[in-house]
Amino acid sequence: MGFPDWPGKSADAPGLPEHLAVHHMLDVAAVAERLIEPFGFGRPLQEALVLLVGLHDLGKISESFRRMLRKGVPQSFRHWELTEALLFELDTVVAAHLGGDCWHRQTLYAAVAGHHGRPPKRNMGGLAYSGRRTRDYRLALEAVGAGMEDAREAVEAFCGLWPNASLDGLSDERTVALSWWLPGFCTVADWIGSNTDLFRPPTSCPGLPDYRARAREAARTAVAGAGLASGRARDTRLFDFAPRPMQASCAEVPLTDGPMLAIIEDETGAGKTEAALILAQRMLLAGKGRGLFVALPTMATADAMFRRAAGTVGKLFDRQTTLTLAHGRAGLSVEFRDLVTGGPCGEDEATCSSWLAESRRRALLADVGVGTIDQALLSVLPVKFQALRHFGLSSKILIVDEVHELGEPYIGAELEALLRMHRAAGGSAILLTATLPMAQRARLLAIYEGYSDSPAYPALTVAGAAPVTDLPQATGARGAVHVQRLTGTDEAADLLENSAQTGAACVWVRNAVDDAIAAITMLRERGIAAHLLHARFALSDRKRIEAEVMARVGKQCQGREGFVLIGTQVLESSLDLDFDVMVSDLAPMAALIQRAGRLWRHMDRRPAASRPVPAPVLHVLSPDPAQVVDARWLHGTLDRGAWVYPVADQWRTADVLFRVGRIESPSGLRALIEAVHGNDARPIPEALVEAEVTAEGQGSAARGHAAQNIVDLAAGYRAGGQANDDARYPTRLGEAQRVLVLARHEAGGLRPWADGEGPEAWALSEVSARLKRLDALPLPDQSAPEIAAVTCDWPDWKRAEYRLCPVAEDGTICAGLRYEGSLGLTFGDKS
Structure with missing residues (x-):
């Protein structure tokens, strides 16, 4: 047996032994055995997948890799490319043990070979053409050289270690789905199995069965230390308050068989997040997932959700729950850093291992992840480690909050692709929204073979089941929000100045940063000590301003009297704020409804009698929709903010909102949304038609752009996967x-x-x-x-x-x- 001739990893120091390739392969297989157990595969397929993962580094049994490791000689073929070539060459050995169709084996060979974040792309010709070897195939086998017979012996020995392994009965569809799942699974097992503190080279060379027993013990410790030891869902009460109607419905709605999609539609502030967690816990208990990933539209909303989730999700499992924050600035979150470095926690408190916290990619592997939707969308784009993200999400119940903000054509197409891929892997999802157009809801439900044309609102819709539409529609203590049009910025400034003098907490939400800066300058020239919040602050200043704003006009606030804030879209959903008086630039209906959700918000803490103004009013800075002379209808009233949204959506919003004169929550929200985005939306004035046609063309182009960027799920990982830089395939379109x-x-x-x-x-x-x-x-x-x-x-x-x-x-x-x-x-x- 020549296994000692083939190192898998360099020695830790001169004079110490190298870690043999076969031993490292068994380390990774042992980790895979621990990780795969909760996924519910049948025993033959489970063992087959573990066996294939064990063979992931077969290409290290090669002269090429050995020369690189010991002498630094560059390789013409990477070791993982040689893995695919060797598995092709030794397919008869594998086939005799695993059975199955040759195309299925070939597809899964590429999946395990592609464990370094990219699929193999060398032209190996395919198993069906093994009699006519391609040039790349021949050169790869030459790079293996004298390792060929030892590689064959390794394959035979590994097959003997998993005697029940079998690929028989796999369908083409299941094989393709596994081809996307298996590379990420293999990557995680490889990363954990490369822990040199736990998986150390033996001083002697034990037989493979003896070494495997040792590796299995190390794997148990390594998986637990990484924060991936699987727990079971716990049937315990998550919240100690009386449930609201939507929350009660989520606690009772029947669950469908198999992968499940639920859409929760309810007004802002109705407790949709808690409703989703109640439903998700039931889905976990029913075996529809082994964890959660909560996706938010922005880093600010993700940070806020992380703070909310940290106190609840620890109750979900029968062992300590791991919780991560996944976005580009997670390391700057004090709460997340404290979770990582905080030491031992109570039984019902979440924790996070340093291993999980090391990268955004690993963050998706925790029991519960909170992050931006971008982290999930990268699982359907042809970027490096896309399959790792897909694997991390595959065992999760995907909760997407503020899903109405993902209706823009490019990101909307990505979301649909994400749900298709998630469902193909057996995944379930919950979508939360306050203002989702029915047409968009129909597209999302169709992915899970569901349908609903019910206009009821609020609504809980489970794909494949009758929607829950008997939820209360009574307007809350706030009452209806009246709508009044303002004709110019001076009128808006007068309103804010006078309202602040009466002690009202006031806000003006502008569509563009430059317009917000102009407004704050105008108010300060009047002697009003207004505050400003937008996206063009350095992060340190933005965090400082957000903290002050939350302290003054948050849920638990002090000193709100006479407070004036000028802000942009960052106020729509990222912060839980409560104002007495609101001015907003004209924006599409969904945005205005979201903004109005920050008006007279916490009535239990600040009832109507305590407010310095008699009623909630949304003052909208807008031109008259009945007076449209040309396509620059908006520009006389709004400056840069006139360019932010499609003008047709703006006009329809103004037209219906000023005619209706009020926002009645929740009963009136559906009609307002459909009046702008529905099939029966009113025709726009002739002067705006060209602009609408242009916007529709841009939307079609964006969906086409998304279709080109999204991985081809049906093609499988080898053909459909890539390893491009994230910047080449953005999750969102927009100006650089x-x-x-x-x-x-x-x-x-x-x-x-x-x-x-x-x-x-x-x-x-x-x-x-x-x-x-x-x-x-x-x-x-x-x-x-x-x-x-x-x-x-x-x-x-x-x-x-x-x-x-x-x-x-x-x-x-x-x-x-x-x-x-x-x-x-x-x-x-x-x-």
Whole structure:
């Protein structure tokens, strides 16, 4: 037996033994045995998948890999590419043990070979053509060289370790689904099985059965230490309050067989999140998943959801629940860092292993993940480790919040692809929305073979079952929100000034950052100490402002009297705020309903009698929809905000809202949404038709763009998967952004704009704006010595895409660009 001739990993130090390839392969197989148990595969298929995972590094039994490891000789074929070639060459050995169709085996060979985040793409010809070897096939076998017979012996020995393994009975459809699932599963097993502290090379060379027994013991510890030891769902009460109607319905609605989709439609503030968790717990108990992933539209909403979930999800399982935060700024969340470093927790409290916290990709593997929808959408785009994300989600009940915000054509197509792929893997989902158009609901239900044309609202719809439509429609203590039109910014400013003087907490939601800055400037010139919140603040300033806003006008607040806030769309869903008086720029109906949800919100804490104004009124800054002269109908009233949304949606919103004059929640919401987005929406004025046609064309192009970007599920992992950079396949369309890293001048060099030192302070000093707008300005020379001294340690991609920008004491960055902690990033022109 020549196994000692083939190292799998270098020695930890000179004089120590190398870790043999076959031993590492058994380490990974042992981890796979632990990880796969809860997935419910039949025993023959389960053993077959473990066996294939064990063979993932068969290509390390090759002269090519050995030369690379010991002498640093570059490889013409990577070891995982050689794995596929060897499995093709030794297919008769595998087939004699596993059986099954040759195309099924070939498909799964590519899946385990592709465990480094990308599928193999060398032209191996396929098993059906093994008699006519391709050039790549021949060259790959030459790279294996003298390892061929030992590779054959390894395959035979591994087959003997899993005697019940079989692929018999697999369908083509199931094989394709497994081809997307298996690479991610193999990646996770490989990462855990590469823990050199637990899987150490033996001093002697034991037989494979003896080594496997040792590896199984190490795997038990390794899987638990990574935070992936599987627990069972626990039947316990999650909340100690009396359930609201939707929550009660979620506790009682019958569950359908197999993968399940539920859509929860209810007004803002109705407790949809808690309703979803109640339903998800029942689905966990019914075996429809082994965890949850809660997807939110933005990092701010994800951070807020993480704080809410942390106190509840620990009750879901019969062992300590692992909880992660998954987005690009998760490491800056104090709550998440505390969870990782906080040490032992109580039985009903969530925790997070350092292994899970190391990357956003691993975050999807925890029992419960909270993150942006982008982290889930990357599982359907041809990017590196796409299959790992798919595997992480496959065992989860996917909860998508604010799903109405995903109706834009590109991201909407991605969401539909995500649900199709999730269902193909046996996954279930719950979608939450306040303002979902019925046409979009129908498309989502159809993915799970469901249908509903019921206009009832609120509604709980389970695909394949009758919708729950008998939920109470009585308007709450707030009453109806009246709608009044404002004709100009001066009228809006007068209203806010007068209302603040009466002690009202006031807000003006603007569509564009520049318009928000103009409004705050106008109010401050009037002597109003208004606050400003938008997306063009450095992260440190944004967090500071958000904390102050929450303290003044949040659910539990103090000092709200006379508080005035100017903000943008970040106020629609990311923060739980409560205002007495609201002004909003005209926006599509769904956005206005969301904004109005922050008006007279917490009536139990601040009843009508305690409010300084007699009734909730949404004041909308808008031109008259009855007076449309040309396509620039909006531009006389709104400035940059006139370009943010499709003008046809804007006009229809204004037309119906000012005619109806009120937003009645929940009973009137469906009619308002359908009046803008439904099949019976009113025709728009002739002057706006061209703009609507253009917008429809752009929407069709965006859906076409998405169709080109989304992986071809039917093609399987080898043909459909890729390993592209995330930036090439965005989860959202939009104008390219440039990230500026702000710095202060200080004796001895530059320091971060944010307080503190080190990587975290620099990350908190970042702010983004449109790339075209920034690159038209004379930004600071990045080769300047003081800038280069900071950026010299940045990776190449960051130096290419980011710009380090010192900020002068007066706020100047360069001609036409300034930054101030109270205004954010401002441009000195109208470009």
